[in-house]
Amino acid sequence: MDALAARTLGRVAMPDERFAEHLQHPVGRGHAPAGGSMGAGAAGGAACGDLVTVRVAVADGVVVDAGFDASGCGAAQAAASAAVELVRGATILDAARVGSAAIADELGGLSVGKLHAADLASDALHQALGGAVARAEVTEVVAGRTLVAMSGGVDSTVAALLLAQGGEEVVAVTLELWRDAENDAEASCCSASAVRSARAIAHRMGLPHFTLDLRDGFRDGVVSPWLAEHAAGLTPNPCVRCNGHVRLDAMVDFADRVGATALATGHYARRSADGLLRAAADDAKDQTYMLAALGRRTLARLRFPLGDLNKPEVRAIAREHDLPVASKPDSQDLCFLAGTGRERFLERHGGLTERPGDVLDATGTVLGTHRGHFHYTVGQRRGLPVQRPEPLYVVRTDARANTITLGPRAALDVDRVALRGIRLHGGRAASEVDGVRLRYHAPVVPCRLEPDGVALAESFSAPAPGQTAVLLAGDVVIGCATIGS
Template identity: 40%
Template sequence: MSRKRVLVAMSGGVDSSVAALLLCRQGYEATGTTCKLFGNDDLEGSACGIGGGDPDSGIVGESTCCSSRDIEDARQVAFSLGMDYFVFNYQGLFGREVIDRFCKEYLCGRTPNPCIDCNRYVKFDALQKRRRQLDFDYVATGHYARRTYDEKTGRYLLKCGLDPKKDQSYVLFHLTQDTLEHMLFPLGELTKPEVRELAREAGFDNAGKSESQDICFVPDGDYASFIERRYGHTFGSGPIVDMHGKVLGEHRGIDRYTIGQRKGIGVAAGEPLFVFRKDAETNTLVVGTDSETRAATVRANDVNLISVASIDEPLRVTAKTHYRMKAQPGWARIEDHMLVMEFDEPQRAAAPGQALVLYDGDTVVGGGTIVSA
């Protein structure tokens, strides 16, 4: 029988490199690919050249991804494993579906997650289309997640990675049954130290490579300046008000703040204040105390269900409203095509634009994009 063919998404980092290594050892016919996502045209005016960086990609610093250095690192690993290797140019797609979406969401006062959009529209959707065109059986990535098949329901399941510190199931809630059928996650049962050790044993130069911590196209973290350079528009100063509408001070532009933020608001108070809402229409920043800014009910649209075909009655689950939080218990239901989560205890920092992801133990039930809390 012919070997199964797999297209391995390789970022140049240690995770995707070890994913490729494991697939080769397991007998797959693996081909490496890196997605070129942006260049100077996409990042016009970005801090190119500051602190080292790659002049070709317009990216700076060691914590970014998708630079020419990363492409070379991926190429070296692929060649060392005897794999074919290709670079696919998705700059236009990335600009439309990730960068522009990110900017527009921020200008509407929401807090988008560009990594989820990148996974959804580029690393999975586009690569799955390329898989079909090239007649491959699977696409594989270095995400810390697991895929299984439930014989009773006939559905593919997305499960948490076994390393709780690295589990990335939250950013994969959008995966469909068709996509999961043709996905492989070789690192799902490994820890990060184990992955690095495998890379060292294989002699990979990137075994000790640091991880990307920032949004790749805004490496300095200054979202407002990036949006202003790209769109020629940003928010000016405006009022900071409490939950009752009392003016407490003046903000520097609501796009410079995130929901749940505590430090750097610029208002002195008897107890810590947190950002609760950003009103783009009135350019107003609403803040409140910890208890005031918590919400028990979270609503999300753009719903995708994985472990179940539908939610016809309230379902007991745990849920996350942002990546780092511990999943909290409550009841989920579908109401007017919206996913509604009623937490047992009010939660803070449920930001419109972020993801609401439901879990049944270590299995992802599904999720959606937060609209309100």
């Protein structure tokens, strides 16, 4: 019997009585918790008319206090009161198992029309709990405890399942990185909707689940640089920046707060004998490109349970265990662009509006007019403002002059690529670099690393300034850099 079940054993009040008790005598309404690391979360708002705010205080791995405020329907108040009742005095892991179903059960069951209130209370509670734990002191490591980054997709879910089957104590965490009314929340892997979905799956698997709100850090560390680099005429790679400097570092830090020895993810990657990134067994799904900027300290704490599997095997495992995400499609777009176009996003969030400029050929002859250099990237063929009988491609953009230069495909082929910000990992030497990946899932090109770039053994088409160059020794990532102009 778990702690939550023990605390509710013996309650014999009828369902309507339990609901009425929380409605008439709410637990912690208007109360400001004290005595530990503080966290607050809110859910609901104008769209539904109900708003729930939950506050918790955490100390020594226990929710020492909690309170709430609620407006809207009576069910929202009762659900928030139930959430507070369930987590007061609970360990953080027991509190992290409290979801919509537990809150509904505490109220004696809820009708379909009132389940929304339990969802809101659960969302607010988990935001508060995640915030409090993230600010808490580092706790003692528990042998065999692993934090798993769960996005709600099949890969991270199977990663958690495999670890649990191996006898590990699995704790799940999901990041909320972006919230935008114009986004398709169901298509994003980091929205509030995705967090709720991941929490439901984790609870179905019997796992404690935390929500970690990194929206401010994500905007400052990923979205703002992405916008600035577009304005500067570059083609940035926000996923490399996010993995290397924002989300995985934050989750490793969170692992320290819950006593986990490691952080596991659903990435298709492996580790080399000396602790560097190594390509996954399934080359078609290998994700080491997106992880190439990871620091050694963070990489040392990471585990990749799917590194030796391929995608069909992962889906088969999910189906075998009747996981609802077995057939869930992979995310295909940047998480903050889900449901909205790149041009619309650049306009709304970066102020990059229509700015006509010249379209040039290689000789500088004006071929026509474009809508703004930031709408185009090197190698682009579709959607060009000038059409000719022969195919044309963007071979260069110039942000300062606001021009784009078009040319034949052959003009994109290069045998040398300028690099900036070259980083070599683990004390590796430049002479060890024997290959470079210049685009996600592009073939590895044999090369020689030079002080300011790579000399390629064979030509490569359209390396885009601003993208990441991943430096390899065989199938091991030993460095990375940014492609220059």
